[in-house]
Amino acid sequence: MESRDANALSNGDRSTAARDNGIEVEGLVREFKKGPRAVDGIDLSVSRGEIYGFLGPNGAGKSTTVHMLTTLLPPTAGTARVGGHDIIREGAAVRDVIGVALQEAALDLLLTGREHMRLQGGLHGLSPTEIKRRGDALLERVGLAEAADRRVGGYSGGMKRRLDLALALVHEPSILFLDEPTTGLDVQSRAAMWDEVARLSNEQGVTVFLTTQYLEEADSLADRVGIIDLGRIVAEGTPEALKAEIGRPSVEAAPADPGDGERLAAVLERFGERTPAAPDQVAVRLSDGTQELAGVVRALDAEGLRIGNLELHAPSLDDVFLTKTGRRLEGAGEEEETGEHVLEPVPA
Amino acid sequence: MSSATVTTPLPRQALYLAWRSVLRTARQPIIIVPPLVFPLFLLAINASGLDAATSIPGFPADSYVAFALAFPFIQGSIFATNTAGTNIAEDIGTGFFNRLSLTPMRGSSLLVGQLTGVLLIGTLQAVAFLGIGLAAGVEIESGVAGALVLFVLSLAICAAFGTIGLFAGLRTGSGEAVQGLFPLMFILLFLSSAALPRDLIAQDWFQTVATINPVSYLIEGLRSLIITGWDGEALALAFGVALAIFAAGLAGSTAALRERLVRT
Numbered sequence: 001m002e003s004r005d006a007n008a009l010s011n012g013d014r015s016t017a018a019r020d021n022g023i024e025v026e027g028l029v030r031e032f033k034k035g036p037r038a039v040d041g042i043d044l045s046v047s048r049g050e051i052y053g054f055l056g057p058n059g060a061g062k063s064t065t066v067h068m069l070t071t072l073l074p075p076t077a078g079t080a081r082v083g084g085h086d087i088i089r090e091g092a093a094v095r096d097v098i099g100v101a102l103q104e105a106a107l108d109l110l111l112t113g114r115e116h117m118r119l120q121g122g123l124h125g126l127s128p129t130e131i132k133r134r135g136d137a138l139l140e141r142v143g144l145a146e147a148a149d150r151r152v153g154g155y156s157g158g159m160k161r162r163l164d165l166a167l168a169l170v171h172e173p174s175i176l177f178l179d180e181p182t183t184g185l186d187v188q189s190r191a192a193m194w195d196e197v198a199r200l201s202n203e204q205g206v207t208v209f210l211t212t213q214y215l216e217e218a219d220s221l222a223d224r225v226g227i228i229d230l231g232r233i234v235a236e237g238t239p240e241a242l243k244a245e246i247g248r249p250s251v252e253a254a255p256a257d258p259g260d261g262e263r264l265a266a267v268l269e270r271f272g273e274r275t276p277a278a279p280d281q282v283a284v285r286l287s288d289g290t291q292e293l294a295g296v297v298r299a300l301d302a303e304g305l306r307i308g309n310l311e312l313h314a315p316s317l318d319d320v321f322l323t324k325t326g327r328r329l330e331g332a333g334e335e336e337e338t339g340e341h342v343l344e345p346v347p348a
Numbered sequence: 349m350s351s352a353t354v355t356t357p358l359p360r361q362a363l364y365l366a367w368r369s370v371l372r373t374a375r376q377p378i379i380i381v382p383p384l385v386f387p388l389f390l391l392a393i394n395a396s397g398l399d400a401a402t403s404i405p406g407f408p409a410d411s412y413v414a415f416a417l418a419f420p421f422i423q424g425s426i427f428a429t430n431t432a433g434t435n436i437a438e439d440i441g442t443g444f445f446n447r448l449s450l451t452p453m454r455g456s457s458l459l460v461g462q463l464t465g466v467l468l469i470g471t472l473q474a475v476a477f478l479g480i481g482l483a484a485g486v487e488i489e490s491g492v493a494g495a496l497v498l499f500v501l502s503l504a505i506c507a508a509f510g511t512i513g514l515f516a517g518l519r520t521g522s523g524e525a526v527q528g529l530f531p532l533m534f535i536l537l538f539l540s541s542a543a544l545p546r547d548l549i550a551q552d553w554f555q556t557v558a559t560i561n562p563v564s565y566l567i568e569g570l571r572s573l574i575i576t577g578w579d580g581e582a583l584a585l586a587f588g589v590a591l592a593i594f595a596a597g598l599a600g601s602t603a604a605l606r607e608r609l610v611r612t
Contacts, residue, residue: 104442108444110372115368119367
């Protein structure tokens, strides 16, 4: 890990976290045949009741990590304890204390929502009375009470995700793994999911390990964020701390005439150091913050440069990702999938 | 929150999984109708086209329908292979298998549960084939008790073929691969004593293949109850072969399941 925030836990604290319904990971590695290391020696620690956002592009290693922590995939190397139980030697005990909603809401389209509850609860050893009580309460809570007796094949994507979450909670786990729970959902369904996850953490003390490729989701929901890229955690801390690490805002501009790129860069570099930017754009991190924006505009005007686009960026988690990897988070996964790492060079 | 999970007894887990399997089966007419209709369709064709075979000296029955009634039982069981295998392959493909793996589910419960759905279809088939046979004038030479044994043997054969489907589904995780078994099973059926008694098959190579083909013994066991009466040897061979297929299929399925359930 290249960077750890000031809130990172000491070894002693980590052990306490794991015993106390948390997650503790040390040097976790997963290799696949004929492929690179999907997860390449990650360390992380999640405390009880914390929402940990695991942020990264497609193919970064998020889901592989979740599969290992939920005992579905044995690690190649390293150790992890979930709820105080070793994921390799105490798989059954780990499964007892976790609830999991994987990336694909794997549901049986021929069963109803209530029948899913009955099956899941039954396999977890709940009595029929408990299954009914908890199932009804959970279906109500996720807004599926009216649709409970309809076959899942007729559910929307959002309804399936909500049912998936309810199923993950039926046995009242103390740790919840959510693998990209809002991918593909509309804004309203996404907000409802965030509310429910926040409520579980705040009111019931559930530890949440949430993977996402959405910056906004990690920023607004997670107490702490781990940013993973190419199987390695490249930054970790609270969203505020990570953004503060970047510090100053940046200004990004595109010349109206693409041939003016170098002139534009020369002007902007008077106001701060260059940072990676989108193709055909120039960005600098402002040395004296937002107050320099007026000066930037005046300087561009004085040089007679026509500007096609000018944006002021407050530091975001995307900037953190950019700073740590040299790439923007959005689109990074697609680059990996095609094998084309088209990176914007970071000026020295 | 606290974990409320306790280890569920195996029969209770199996019951829940069987309940799901039965629900799924009942809600998919497409997997109930073909195993009922196609075997009867083939029986009708065979009975009308091969009726003259009853005049061959030494043919063991006066009615070809009675002789051939065992055929749909076996053909229906072959459909069971398909059903069991594609269901489990679908669960693997959709990720539902992972959902089950994350519960305290035991592998044996899954196998029992899946086979229960197969046996439901097998029961419907046995009732339908027997009922239609009786309606067509077939007399069960072994009587009511024989009809019950016929029923039990047909379910045993269904379960046996079902385990082969489970093995293929678990091993490959592909419904298409399971369906690829279907023609192979049909070849086995047609290269058996389904159409003629083995001693009346004129071609030596065919007779040899039919003799080493285990499907022949399953058919002959079923057939003996319909046209002969009580034939201990035929029944012992039929139950023995069904048991052997079941044991081999179950061993293969268990091994494939262990490999598939890689949870730590």
